[in-house]
Amino acid sequence: QVQLQESGPGLVKPSETLSLTCTVSGGFISTYYWTWIRQPPGKGLELIAYIRYSGSTNYNPSLKSRVTISVDTSKNQFSLKLNSVTAADTAIYYCARRIASTDAFDIWGQGTMVTVSS
Amino acid sequence: QSVLTQPPSVSAAPGQKVTISCSGSSSNIEHNYVSWYQQLPGTAPKLLIYENNKRPSGIPDRFSGSKSGPSATLGITGLQTGDEADYYCGTWDSSLNTPVFGGGTKLTVL
Numbered sequence: 711q712v713q714l715q716e717s718g719p720g721l722v723k724p725s726e727t728l729s730l731t732c733t734v735s736g737g738f739i740s741t742y743y744w745t746w747i748r749q750p751p752g753k754g755l756e757l758i759a760y761i762r763y764s765g766s767t768n769y770n771p772s773l774k775s776r777v778t779i780s781v782d783t784s785k786n787q788f789s790l791k792l793n794s795v796t797a798a799d800t801a802i803y804y805c806a807r808r809i810a811s812t813d814a815f816d817i818w819g820q821g822t823m824v825t826v827s828s
Numbered sequence: 829q830s831v832l833t834q835p836p837s838v839s840a841a842p843g844q845k846v847t848i849s850c851s852g853s854s855s856n857i858e859h860n861y862v863s864w865y866q867q868l869p870g871t872a873p874k875l876l877i878y879e880n881n882k883r884p885s886g887i888p889d890r891f892s893g894s895k896s897g898p899s900a901t902l903g904i905t906g907l908q909t910g911d912e913a914d915y916y917c918g919t920w921d922s923s924l925n926t927p928v929f930g931g932g933t934k935l936t937v938l
Contacts, residue, residue: 812861
């Protein structure tokens with residue numbers, strides 16, 4: 711059974727770079743699309759970006775200028791970097807698996823809370 | 829402001845039926861599959877419905893999905909207190925060229 715686990719700092723200073731990694735276990739990262747989604751406290755879901763094992767990517771237009779998503783197939787991991795963060799980037803960050811043919815996200819990590827504060 | 833519009837909240841009594849609407853446009857719901865997610869308090873979202881009306885293994889048939897034109901609906905019958913959660917719709921948006929979500933609906937089982 712495929713499981714996802716996010717990891718990374720829970721506190722990031724304003725103007726710095728938020729870096730998170732998602733480790734895929736119980737299956738291979740090849741095939742499917744791998745996604746980062748965030749949820750500000752008390753608010754809804756926002757897609758950040760997704761990547762295929764081949765390296766092809768898709769970014770939320772509103773975040774594209776600050777986001778980099780990458781994949782390391784040898785480690786079965788994919789990563790997110792969000793630069794120039796502000797308090798508005800404070801959120802729970804989820805990694806999830808996307809099934810392209812249905813546009814559904816069928817497996818989610820438990821999420822990791824990231825707070826932007828000095 | 830979410831691309832897809834959902835009512836902020838709905839409520840119903842245990843055992844009753846409730847529907848949650850998700851309104852979009854010709855650039856998203858009308859021509860693409862809709863999925864629904866259940867987010868229990870303090871947990872990650874869980875896929876409830878995909879391809880408009882299909883249920884993943886393990887999801888009871890009390891949950892159903894439908895789509896008509898630019899709108900979709902999630903139905904839940906035989907409500908249980910354990911169904912209290914936030915529910916989100918999602919689909920692909922052909923104009924934004926990215927997946928999008930609704931703002932979420934909080935279900936209260938009175």
